Amino acid sequence: MTRVEGSGTAGSGSARYAADAHETAAPDNAVAGTAAAPVQQSLVGPDGRVLLLEIGHPPLNGLTREVRAALAAALAVECSAGETRAGGARPVVIAGAAGAFPSATLVEAGAALLEGNPSLAGICRQIDFYPAPVVAAISGRATGPGAELALACHARIMAIDARIQFPEAGLGLSPMAGSSQRLPRLTGPDEAISLLLNATPLDADQALAIGLADHVTEGDPVPAAIALAARMPAPAPVIAREDGIRDSTAFGATIARARRDLARNPMPAPARIVDCIEAALYLPPENGFALEAVVFDDLLATGECRGLIAAARAERAAHILPPGVAGSGGAEIRTLGLTGAGPQLAALALLALGRGLRVIWAGPEGGGDAASLERIAAWVRERLEAETRSGRLSQAQRDADFLRFETGQPAGALAQAGLVVHARPGAVADGLARQYPAMLHLVIGGGGGRAGLTIAPSGRVCEISTGGVAGPVSMGGLWRLMRSFGLQPVLSGTLPQVGRRVAASGQAALSRMLAMGVPRRLIATALEGFGQAMPDLPEPGSEVAMRGMAAEEVIRRWLAALANEGYRQIADGAASGPAAVDFLMVQGHAFPRWRGGPMHLAEERGAMVLRSDLRRWQEDDPVWTPHPSLDRLVSKGRSAA
DSSP states (O other): OEEEOSOOOSSOSGGGGGGGOSOOSOOTTOSOOSTTOSEEEEEESGGGOEEEEEEOOTTTTOOOHHHHHHHHHHHHHHHHHHTTSTTOSOOEEEEEGGGOOOOOOHHHHGGGGTSSSSOHHHHHHHHHHOSSOEEEEEOSEEETHHHHHHHHSSEEEEETTOEEEOOGGGGTOOOSSSHHHHHHHHHOHHHHHHHHHHOOOEEHHHHHHTTSOSEEESSOSHHHHHHHHHHOSSOOOGGGOOGGGSOHHHHHHHHHHHHHHTTTOOOHHHHHHHHHHHHHHHSOHHHHHHHHHHHHHHHHTSHHHHHHHHHHHHHHHHTSOOTTTTTOOOOOOOEEEEESOOHHHHHHHHHHHHTTOEEEEEOGGGSSOHHHHHHHHHHHHHHHHHHHHHTSSOHHHHHHHHHHEEEEEOGGGGGGOSEEEESSOSHHHHHHHHHSTTSEEEEETOBTTBEEEEEOTTSSEEEEEOTTTOOHHHHHHHHHHHHHTTOEEEEESSSSOHHHHHHHHHHHHHHHHHHTTOOHHHHHHHHHHHTOOOOOOOOOSSOOOOOOOOHHHHHHHHHHHHHHHHHHHHHTTSSSSHHHHHHIIIIISOOOGGGOOHHHHHHHHOHHHHHHHHHHHTTTOGGGSOOHHHHHHHHTTOOOO
16 A cells, blocks of 8 residues: 555546557447447557546436446456457456546435446446456545445555545445445454444545555546556455454454444444444355345335435535525625624624634624623623633634724724624614625624524524625625635525524424423423424413323424425525425424434425324414415425425
8 A cells, every 4th residue: 555646647538548558549349439428448558458447427427327337338348358368358447537436426316326237236246256457546536336336446546635435324324335345354344334334534545544545646546547457466356355354353342342332323224334344254245245235225215314315415405506606706704893782793703703804893883782792792702711721722812813803893993894794673784784885784683675694503504695685796705704604504585584483383383282281291202202302492371281192293293383384484485495494404403314304204294194284283273374385285296395
């Protein structure tokens, strides 16, 4: 295992490697030699002795049926030709076109990665039995199926900036192409469990350190992969190795420890993955592969898997810049102005100081009373002092933050700010906006025809509304600023209150059940079983007779209220769609991620069932009055999403 310096060359396509080849045309047995083919074939290396297969299926070079068929055919035809050719089958290098190894997962490509033959598992078995070396040249990200394909190759060359990741556990799944059997043989059980359960990406040096990568290059890995494939004396399939499983005692102890650690994990996938890894020690490879295939199919059918994939898709959609923001410029915001008083302003001040921004907080003339402003400013300073005492902030950094934290300033000082956030709408915000029209003004919670901002309780997400006034240039700068704060922005309609209103409807449903006589402990137990913490609900206003209610009904009533309000927000134009509501609830309001979100669950049950439930309960409280959009969905025969 080595690092290879400076092996890359400029350019794109297989012609990059012409200097090392005696021929670069597709071989006579090529089955995918046209420009539109998903796998490009060329003969490269010394005397054209290496077959280069470049996967080109934008945008993520996903291993769909067409790509898998082309890969399988190329390997099969070359293997067959090698039976009658002097020297046998050529060594193979598998790479991704445009410097991108396959990285599409079920989140991006969905069922296209599973449908049709050959399966990815079948291709990986082809590589196991291929009679010459097969080397993966990894650039970009090798993720999920791409990582499994790379692992099946006999060696792996990674670019220094490449990443490899097995994310299946994070989607409620096991590997599907044999990685639970190959990885422990290559890296040992500890690393295999860590990689497959944590689902975190490894950089090239980390992969090299654990034996997952054989070499790391400073540039394009394909030339180094070609050279390695040409000089390898024989195939070296990972599945035939035994270094990682030789110490059966240590292997068994690792498995036992992993099971103890997972004893209270409610997700089914991690324990099933450990079962598969254990099989690598005790079962022949074919039996281990068969077990993994059964486990994958079982997990694919679970609600946890569907929920996690739905949540991941909602997160992916949230990271796509909305129209009007994508591609927009806008000057970098280096000074934040604040007016009024409130906890969200204090949070913004801390975030801005942490990113090195100057913070100008206007005094009473900017709104709010002097005592409130001083209390909040003192709280910010105390937080900085606490960070210093804990060692997370040096004294020099604290002093620099204090210098950039300017409170009690006249309103005129806000002219130096690139962004001004107001605690509330009203005359003060309107007057400052008229006085300084060139800068972007936001109002916490929106309102007053102004662009609005709300930070979700989790501190990971914020909602931004344009209020009909913010242009694309200023919104682009704001988007970048919020992301630099560690906040994922979500564009809402006229008011940035989608998450709070949906969560409030759910809380109203719980409060109403409490007022109906459902015991608090019963509600708390039902929510805990669902994976949701019990909110702080007020006591009912008067004595009520206790009544029982099944935990399932408690959850259905709560979810119905959440989804019903979600449809109201979508119909009103506040939320862009069901995925946006789910993202806000999962990432902003502690809805269990593995459940997918209230809109995902409504889709699974169907619009007709949801409407029927709401109609049955609407006499109990208006929170369960069905939104009219459900009637339209039912009449069109569509699902709830």
